[in-house]
Amino acid sequence: MNALAIRRQWRLAIVAVLAVLLVLAPALLPTYPLSVLTEILIFTLFAMSLNILLGYAGLPSLGHSAFFGTGGYAVGLLAKYYGTPAALALVIAVVAGILVAIVTGPFVLRTHGAYFLILTLSLTQVLFGIVWLWRKVTGGDDGLPGIPSPRIPFLVGRISDTANFYYLTLIVVGIAVAAIAWIVRSPFGLALVGIRENERYLEGLGYPTWTLKYVAYILAGGFAALAGGLFAYFKGFVGPGQISWLLAGEGMVMVILGGAGTFWGPAIGALLVLLLRYEVSAFTQRWVMILGIVFILNVLLLPQGIVRLPQRIREIRARLRRETTLAPPLAEATAAAPDRSVERVIERS
Amino acid sequence: MPINTASLVIGLSYASLLFLVSVGLSVVFGLMRFVNLATGSLYLIGGYVAWSVARKSNSFLLALIAGAAAALVLGILIERGFLQRLHRQELLQVALTLGIAYIVQDVTRWIWGGDPLRLRPPAVFRGSMELFGSVVPTYRVALIGIGAVLAIAVWYLLERTKWGAYVRAGVDDLEMVQCLGINARRIFAVVFALGALLCGLGGALGTPVTGVAPGTDIQLQLMALIVVVLGGLGSVAGAIVASIVVALVDTMVRTFWPEASFFAVWALAAFVLIVRPQGLLGRTGW
Numbered sequence: 001m002n003a004l005a006i007r008r009q010w011r012l013a014i015v016a017v018l019a020v021l022l023v024l025a026p027a028l029l030p031t032y033p034l035s036v037l038t039e040i041l042i043f044t045l046f047a048m049s050l051n052i053l054l055g056y057a058g059l060p061s062l063g064h065s066a067f068f069g070t071g072g073y074a075v076g077l078l079a080k081y082y083g084t085p086a087a088l089a090l091v092i093a094v095v096a097g098i099l100v101a102i103v104t105g106p107f108v109l110r111t112h113g114a115y116f117l118i119l120t121l122s123l124t125q126v127l128f129g130i131v132w133l134w135r136k137v138t139g140g141d142d143g144l145p146g147i148p149s150p151r152i153p154f155l156v157g158r159i160s161d162t163a164n165f166y167y168l169t170l171i172v173v174g175i176a177v178a179a180i181a182w183i184v185r186s187p188f189g190l191a192l193v194g195i196r197e198n199e200r201y202l203e204g205l206g207y208p209t210w211t212l213k214y215v216a217y218i219l220a221g222g223f224a225a226l227a228g229g230l231f232a233y234f235k236g237f238v239g240p241g242q243i244s245w246l247l248a249g250e251g252m253v254m255v256i257l258g259g260a261g262t263f264w265g266p267a268i269g270a271l272l273v274l275l276l277r278y279e280v281s282a283f284t285q286r287w288v289m290i291l292g293i294v295f296i297l298n299v300l301l302l303p304q305g306i307v308r309l310p311q312r313i314r315e316i317r318a319r320l321r322r323e324t325t326l327a328p329p330l331a332e333a334t335a336a337a338p339d340r341s342v343e344r345v346i347e348r349s
Numbered sequence: 350m351p352i353n354t355a356s357l358v359i360g361l362s363y364a365s366l367l368f369l370v371s372v373g374l375s376v377v378f379g380l381m382r383f384v385n386l387a388t389g390s391l392y393l394i395g396g397y398v399a400w401s402v403a404r405k406s407n408s409f410l411l412a413l414i415a416g417a418a419a420a421l422v423l424g425i426l427i428e429r430g431f432l433q434r435l436h437r438q439e440l441l442q443v444a445l446t447l448g449i450a451y452i453v454q455d456v457t458r459w460i461w462g463g464d465p466l467r468l469r470p471p472a473v474f475r476g477s478m479e480l481f482g483s484v485v486p487t488y489r490v491a492l493i494g495i496g497a498v499l500a501i502a503v504w505y506l507l508e509r510t511k512w513g514a515y516v517r518a519g520v521d522d523l524e525m526v527q528c529l530g531i532n533a534r535r536i537f538a539v540v541f542a543l544g545a546l547l548c549g550l551g552g553a554l555g556t557p558v559t560g561v562a563p564g565t566d567i568q569l570q571l572m573a574l575i576v577v578v579l580g581g582l583g584s585v586a587g588a589i590v591a592s593i594v595v596a597l598v599d600t601m602v603r604t605f606w607p608e609a610s611f612f613a614v615w616a617l618a619a620f621v622l623i624v625r626p627q628g629l630l631g632r633t634g635w
Contacts, residue, residue, distance in 0.1 A: 295448025
């Protein structure tokens with residue numbers, strides 16, 4: 001118990017330091033890294049929303065970009081035709097994402113496993129096709145350019161526009177991430193994990209599993225649409241690329257690499273993938289290969305995601321210690337014994 | 350909708366290729382629950398190696414063998430090297446095979462460049478011929494023939510031999526098969542290798558028709574996924590039917606409504622899965 005409490009305090013301290021760093025980032029970073037950081041925040045929200053399905057409920061969606069794009073187009077269309085203020089537009093974007101999820105949910109939840117994957121992918125491609133062909137409204141493959149970037153009013157003039165939008169993103173994403181944290185730790189979130197592990201068992205216990213999955217699907221859709229709306233403001237543009245399945249695949253990779261079913265995993269995954277894309281591509285043309293190698297190493301060495309890195313290191317150190325204690329005489333072996341039991345408690349938790 | 354012989358031939362020859370790429374994926378998927386997103390890469394390797402060998406040796410047959418062999422080697426490497434460790438861990442399989450696909454794409458771009466490469470069909474099948482009153486490319490007709498022969502061979506192997514019965518039993522209930530003392534691991538390996546071989550053969554055969562370029566792998570991968578899921582996981586007959594349906598729809602839409610070509614197949618897939626969540630010939634309960 002003691003070790004657990006210490007670890008919890010450590011974790012709290014890390015989160016606090018990170019929060020302070022995120023708030024101070026505009027003072028520390030030049031414009032370009034700050035905009036990359038803004039993008040990382042937006043994709044953190046996207047990956048975390050996908051993680052509700054992929055990681056917690058065990059629903060392998062390859063169509064999550066549909067919600068991202070829906071949010072983006074809601075913001076784009078509202079800005080273009082009605083000049084709606086950003087706060088209202090983002091709310092409408094979330095509602096639009098939720099509506100798409102409400103309509104498609106009953107169909108996709110009839111399928112399982114690989115079929116679920118392909119059906120979500122297919123529906124996303126159909127949405128892509130509609131946007132592509134409905135040139136009059138959506139602008140087809142040209143998309144909708146010129147979406148005005150919103151600002152926090154009382155900060156205008158005091159800090160740069162990039163920093164202003166960064167703070168806006170930080171606030172919105174922060175609230176959404178807190179909401180997701182609350183959701184996955186609630187009884188509802190725990191029931192989702194139960195569905196992932198053994199759906200029939202949960203059904204037997206009397207949980208309405210279908211309804212729970214439906215609600216998870218709708219929530220994930222809403223959060224993804226919020227991320228999509230923010231991204232449209234960030235780029236000042238929305239196009240079919242923001243619905244493309246490639247984006248859904250990238251989200252999936254972020255979740256898996258960071259650690260599916262863990263809370264902070266998707267954030268780490270988003271950070272890794274975007275940094276690889278921007279930083280590695282800057283100094284080598286072979287960055288696609290590097291990305292591939294990173295994937296493979298990640299799967300082989302850290303199968304539960306990067307977020308488990310400290311645990312892995314501890315495991316490996318414990319194993320090394322155990323091996324060395326075999327060789328020296330008894331005295332040292334007994335000295336190592338209490339240590340080992342601590343390890344066991346940690347492993348069990 | 351006017352369906353003429355020419356578009357039928359083009360559609361069916363495309364169906365042959367789709368079948369070759371997807372049948373291995375389908376059985377591997379059904380039997381091992383293994384999601385191989387590097388299937389398109391096997392096709393790509395088959396196509397590129399065939400192209401190089403054909404240029405060096407001037408023999409189309411040798412090119413086919415080389416292409417299939419290259420994919421076989423890559424397939425065995427993937428299976429022996431990585432796959433065995435990741436049994437029943439679908440998400441990790443997705444990430445791993447995606448990583449392999451990235452590497453293969455980059456390596457092939459490095460070696461063969463980014464331009465699309467096209468192979469000339471063998472002398473016997475060059476030019477065009479007359480079929481039911483319309484002129485069609487001879488190679489496409491040959492492709493249909495080859496595809497049909499291979500489809501029947503695979504179907505016979507899996508549905509009418511004892512070994513095929515083991516495989517199908519593995520698709521239905523893996524634990525029970527292992528309890529009966531059948532070495533499921535060896536069956537896995539052989540099925541995976543055979544699937545990779547057919548993929549590479551498909552790549553080599555397809556090079557005169559589709560060409561190979563970075564991106565062909567993704568295109569074929571997506572098509573194969575649609576075919577596999579529409580047909581029903583683990584079903585050879587399903588893969589045959591779905592290949593034909595998908596290829597014909599794709600060809601027809603390409604002819605009559607080109608702007609919608611890339612998503613018509615997806616609309617079809619969505620429709621089928623909404624009506625039949627287990628695919629055309631798939632069984633419920635997977």
